[in-house]
Amino acid sequence: MQQISRMLMKLFQRARIENPGQVDPRAVEFTLSLLIAMYDRSGTGYVKTRSAAAALISLSGDTLLAKYRALFQIYAVPDGKETMITRSALRSLLTDLNQIPAIVGEGCTLSCLEIAIHDCFHGVLNAAIVEEKFLSWLRSEPAVLLWLPTCYRISASEMVSHQARCR
Numbered sequence: 001m002q003q004i005s006r007m008l009m010k011l012f013q014r015a016r017i018e019n020p021g022q023v024d025p026r027a028v029e030f031t032l033s034l035l036i037a038m039y040d041r042s043g044t045g046y047v048k049t050r051s052a053a054a055a056l057i058s059l060s061g062d063t064l065l066a067k068y069r070a071l072f073q074i075y076a077v078p079d080g081k082e083t084m085i086t087r088s089a090l091r092s093l094l095t096d097l098n099q100i101p102a103i104v105g106e107g108c109t110l111s112c113l114e115i116a117i118h119d120c121f122h123g124v125l126n127a128a129i130v131e132e133k134f135l136s137w138l139r140s141e142p143a144v145l146l147w148l149p150t151c152y153r154i155s156a157s158e159m160v161s162h163q164a165r166c167r
Helices: 002-018 027-039 049-059 064-075 087-102 110-120 131-139 147-158
Strands: 077-079 082-086 128-130
Touching: 002 027, 002 049, 027 049, 027 087, 049 064, 049 087, 064 082, 064 087, 064 131, 064 147, 082 087, 082 131, 087 110, 087 147, 110 131, 128 131
Parallel strands: none
Antiparallel strands: 077 082, 082 128
């Protein structure tokens, strides 16, 4: 928790510099509380850094492609010349990401996660997939992660303004 708290302090400190007056002074406290609620329900005082990073990436204002690439890099493992993501790593990623909608009562079941993993690895003979296959699967908007592009689109549309007048 201390490591994550320090990371959040640095993150929001940088955000305050880049966007003066737009970062709530309690942002670290609120974000840490959210991460604890999602990833430490039993009160152990321990949250995996990788899980916290996945949540922060997912909730960031970056583009979907940038989020997808970052998530791949966090969960993938080196395999010779390439970096690949295994079924086990994908299961961990989906389980971690599923905690975000679950916090508001919208998470999916374990069988839903297994169906998503099966779909991602459909037609794959290897034990792991490369980034392009992973990105291709995410671009197909699997049901288990449909909330991610939806939230991104809502966020992006908030910045849209037009001069049209409605009657």
